Amino acid sequence: MTISKGLLIDLDGTLYHGQHMISGADVLISQLKANHIPYLFVTNNSTRTPEDVAALLNGMGIQAEPSEVCTSSQATAKYIAERSPGARVAVIGEDGLRQAIRQAGLLEVDQNPEYVVQGIDRAFSYATLSSAVQWISDGAQFILTNPDLLLPSDSGVIPGAGTIAAAIEAGTGVKPLVIGKPASHLMTYAMDILDMEPSEVAVIGDSMRTDISAGAAAGCETILVLTGITTEASLQADIRMAGIEPNMICKDLHELLHQLCSVHNSH
Template identity: 60%
Template sequence: MTRWSAYLIDLDGTMYHGSRMMPGADDLINAMKYNHIPYLFVTNNSSRTPSDVAEHLRQMGIPAEAEDVCTSAVAAAEYIASMQPGAKVAPIGEYGLIEALKQAGLTIETENPEYVVQGIDRSFSYDKLAQAAKWIANGARYILTNPDLQLPGQEGIMPGAGTISAAIVAASSVEPVIVGKPSGILMKHAMERLGVQPDETAVIGDNMLTDISAGAHAGCGTILTLTGVTNRTNLPGLIEKTGVTPDTICENITDVQSLIVNSLESAT
């Protein structure tokens, strides 16, 4: 195996389930810190700020600071700012998205925006749908933080940002630019932050449709963990559906740690 020198790590389903840390997740991060291995937590979640995500991780016992976290909201904001600094944007989303747009120096504008930026919005309504369609019809570009159709909630599976997007696409007849996984834009943003290239980076995640596909699309290595939505039973079908085969498959996070540490030892 070619030794990867940096890692992009998924969160829900990989490092934790809800508020329960996956066994070995804390040890993995401590080992990476001890060995000075660059990494970022990379999440499609657009509702939380990086500080919020880091606090959630620390509460479970996983070492984390805001600078360790890369969200789809931050990547979307930086993506727009890189193309048009100070652009006028209309957010359809929650606190994490709005803060990311402000931090990127973009201007919140709901009269005549140049971009509509949509993430998860649990107060989404018919009025918001109509307004989004109007903005897009008037020429605003449509940016989607992430295409997740569903997300886990306290009461079971809930509609995700992708479900809201499906309504906006139907109302506007315009497909969005997708930033989050499985798009490679989020991966590219994370690698730029770390200052690494795809051939020296691996994506660690539990979801073939998002994490592993995003890593493959970005030219990174891929480490699939069988800790979440992908298991030995559905893996063959997911490989066929995505056209992607993981470079490495690990049963759990402890195996991921062993893989990374062993690769370090074999390189010295």
């Protein structure tokens, strides 16, 4: 594994858990800055704006600018805007997704959409489900920001965007196009921002099923940190399930930083 010129870094489970920084995250990011290694924070979370994410990270002591954040909402909006500039979009989601749709010059509508874009929506209702089923049955394209079925919360796990999408899929028989991890679109969006090729980039994450799978699908090198979803105990089962192996495995962020620095200094 050589030091890649750019790093795409997952957030939840990699740099923090909930509201708590994972040990070494602040040092890792400050060292990347000091060594001028380009990186972006890449998240499947569709609810937060880049400003929200940066504020969350800074609040924990991890240096972050909104421009360093890539969300599944931004990648979704760009995907649609490139194919259908100014398209009519029905949004099932929260502020992060709505803002990204507007900033991409798309028109948010509640009738006759060309696209139904869905993320996590904690106000999701039967009426919303009915509308989505109707729109998609009438020919609107169904796009999903991210397929996470469950999310951690302070009160245990809660349903994620993928669980809502499963209800819409059951009602329409239509599978959504997925933008976020483990699909490659979010990674491709982030690489475009860095202006780098897959061969120049490594993806860092805590989940074989999402982060590492997405990195591999996008053609990047992958670094698994055992700080979140995939643990030492689940590692072999998760590798079998994902059908791929990471290029590097680090037990924590301190080991990751040591590996990155030693490789960087040898060049």
